[in-house]
Amino acid sequence: MAAANTLNKVQEVREVTRLERIGAHSHVRGLGLNDDLEPRQVSQGMVGQLAARRAAGVILEMIKEGKIAGRALLIAGQPGTGKTAIAMGMAQAMSKDAPFQAMAGSEIFSLEMSKTEALTQAFRKSIGVRIKEETELIEGEVVEVSVERPATGTGAKVGKLTLKTTDMETVFDLGQKMIEQITKEKIQAGDIITIDKSSGKVSKLGRSFTRARDYDATDSQTRFVQCPEGELQKRKEVVHTVTIHEIDVINSRTQGFLALFSGDTGEIKSEVREQINSKVAEWREEGKAEIIPGVLFIDEVHMLDIECFSFLNRLLESDMAPVLIMATNRGITRIRGTNYKSPHGIPIDLLDRLLIIATSPYSEKETKQILEIRCEEEDVEMEEQALTVLTRIGLETSLRYAIQLITAASLVCRKRKGTEVSVEDIKKVYSLFIDESRSTTFLKEYQEEFMFNELTGAGDATTMEVS
């Protein structure tokens, strides 16, 4: 199985994808709870919504203890009440190893793969496997390095490396590759180094304490370490964490690990998955691997249809399921793909398996605090009065609209060479960009001038023909 030796590469890929853009939720740095899981009013970028945050914290604790793998949670509430923000806060607060996979319900309807394949991949991206490998290392203090050209002047260089621990000393002959590495790393007497025996990689751990007085050989960044004890050759355990999906991709013959870079993984055969499952189970039994259930977050879950929901039911029952978190702002509505209505557009049998967290609208004070945090996040200075006006706008229209106005107002402010956003700036952008309710009023007034309006029928293409 190719998994183990390709793992190093996978590790690198994951680190690259961890970079995040500044976005709607970039101010959220966690759930803002104290050690007793009590939410602080304002902390880690989160404001208010205390009950929901506490509930999310309890779930998070259960996830960390590995207690509720395969369970599901629904965050339900009006638009703009911080459902997505809370999920992002949970993602930030999860342990670094545990995967957090976020997707929107509508992503299922991609043409590249079937809905069930997309869901399966999402599930498998949310399960981590921590794999332990033993490698052999040589670790010691360099007593002497010597690299020489043969006396004839031509041919390969030859080298010797003398390493010691507090208990022993050995001379090693150096091959070509090792000589290159040692020259590149500028290894010299007094360095403490490790050599990975399988890959031949040389790394410098620091300078030996006994050399601490050689001032000319050191600079301020030099790290001093003790000369190692015992044997020169050691066994060390290294740990990689990858997701099951990554192992799937690497081992599916048509894809190869390059697919991980392009994200273009296509469908994966179920035989491959079965093989991986049994391999992972084997590793677990041998104590080589550990399963780390993560979180799959499906936002706007009402976009899923009845087939997806019943597939979810089934996936949740598999023994390697992650914790599923969903969010929706819909009330009682039609389940996609049926003519039945149900709460949140989710079938009752799935609802029955969920824990539900409700979010509620913000007070004036909370709205103001959120706007303040967003100003800080976007590096915008705002006069107190302007912030008060913006808060009122937020309460009367929507929090999102008010957040959007921050960037726009700060641009207007910069154009007039101001440094602090004033009430005037806010007024200006408020008149430039209308919000949803003003837009609706406007449309109602002038609907006749638009195409395809439904309220009166006048102006509609079909009615035009009749008249």
Ligand SMILES: Nc1ncnc2c1ncn2[C@@H]1O[C@H](COP(=O)(O)OP(=O)(O)OP(=O)(O)O)[C@@H](O)[C@H]1O
């Ligand atoms: N309690 C909060 N603390 C800090 N920021 C918040 C809080 N609640 C919401 N926000 C911010 O307000 C904006 C809107 O919130 P969010 O997108 O989470 O709403 P939502 O409940 O997911 O809405 P929708 O149902 O429309 O998806 C986001 O930028 C979010 O980060």
Ligand SMILES: [Mg+2]
């Ligand atoms: Mg949302």
